[in-house]
Amino acid sequence: MSRVPAAIREFSIDQLSTSVYENREALGQAAALSAKAYLQAALKERGSASMILATGNSQLDFLAALRILPDIDWRNVTVFHMDEYLGIDPAHPASFPLFLQQHFLSYVNVAAFHPVPNQPDDIEQACRDYESLLREHPIDLVALGFGENGHLAFNDPPYADFNDAAWVKVVELDIVSRQQQVGEGHFATIDDVPKQAITLTIPALLAPKHILCIVPESRKAAAVDACLNQPVSEQRPGSVLRTVEHAHLFLDSDSAALLN
Numbered sequence: 001m002s003r004v005p006a007a008i009r010e011f012s013i014d015q016l017s018t019s020v021y022e023n024r025e026a027l028g029q030a031a032a033l034s035a036k037a038y039l040q041a042a043l044k045e046r047g048s049a050s051m052i053l054a055t056g057n058s059q060l061d062f063l064a065a066l067r068i069l070p071d072i073d074w075r076n077v078t079v080f081h082m083d084e085y086l087g088i089d090p091a092h093p094a095s096f097p098l099f100l101q102q103h104f105l106s107y108v109n110v111a112a113f114h115p116v117p118n119q120p121d122d123i124e125q126a127c128r129d130y131e132s133l134l135r136e137h138p139i140d141l142v143a144l145g146f147g148e149n150g151h152l153a154f155n156d157p158p159y160a161d162f163n164d165a166a167w168v169k170v171v172e173l174d175i176v177s178r179q180q181q182v183g184e185g186h187f188a189t190i191d192d193v194p195k196q197a198i199t200l201t202i203p204a205l206l207a208p209k210h211i212l213c214i215v216p217e218s219r220k221a222a223a224v225d226a227c228l229n230q231p232v233s234e235q236r237p238g239s240v241l242r243t244v245e246h247a248h249l250f251l252d253s254d255s256a257a258l259l260n
Helices: 024-046 057-066 096-105 123-136 175-183 202-206 218-229 237-243
Strands: 009-013 016-021 049-053 077-081 083-085 112-114 141-144 168-172 196-200 210-215 247-252
Touching: 016 024, 024 049, 024 057, 024 141, 024 210, 024 247, 057 096, 057 210, 077 096, 083 096, 096 112, 123 168, 123 196, 202 237, 210 218, 210 237, 218 237
Parallel strands: 016 247, 049 077, 049 141, 077 112, 141 210, 210 247
Antiparallel strands: 009 016, 083 196, 168 196
C-alpha cells in the first residue's frame, strides 16, 4: 500500500483542507499514509517522533492501515492517547488503552505508550502530570475524529472551551456522547456508561504539528455538516479545526453526504 487512494472530492472550509474518499477503507489508507509521511519526517529530523491517537470505531480502518505500513521505525515513536473514562477498570472492554492495545499496539513495538490515567488517587495531580508529559514531547501528529455531537476527544458541546488554560482535565460527559458509546456496542445500557472522563482539552489537541481528523460513517454526517457549514462555535467543537492551517479532514462518501 504505497499509493495514496484518490479522493473523489477536495475542498477547503476556511483554513481546513478536506478530502472525501469513496469509502471508509480508502479514507483509512489515505490518512495512514499521511501519518506515515509526518512520522518519517520527524524521525529523519531528530531520530524520534510522538503522536496522539484516538479510539472508537471510526478509527479502526486508519489504525488497521497504519499498523501494516512499512518503513516506520516504531521503536522510536512515542504514543499518547486523548481521553479515558474516569474510574473504569483497565480490563473493561470499553477501556481506551485496551482498545489501542487490541487494534494497534499489539502489532507494533513503540518506544513508549503513555495512557491517560483512569483510576488516579489524586485526579488533579494526574491531569497535571499527563500535561507535563505531553509538553515534554514535541507532538508530531494527532489523529482524532468528530463525535456524533461534534466533540473532539471528550470535549462535548456543553463544556468545550476553545481557550482552556489546562491541557488535561476532568469533564462531565454529554448524554449524546454517552449514548454513542452504547450505540457503538461498548456498553450495554446508558446507565453503564461513566458520567465523567479525563480528556485532553481543545488547546492540547490543536498543539501538535499536524492534525488528522478521520470521520467516516453516515452517523457522523450531521456533525460534519454542522461543523463545516455552521458558525465556528464551542457548541460544535469540531468547527475549531477551521481556524488552523495544520489540520486535514478525511471524510468518506457517507459522512460527507449532507455537504453541498
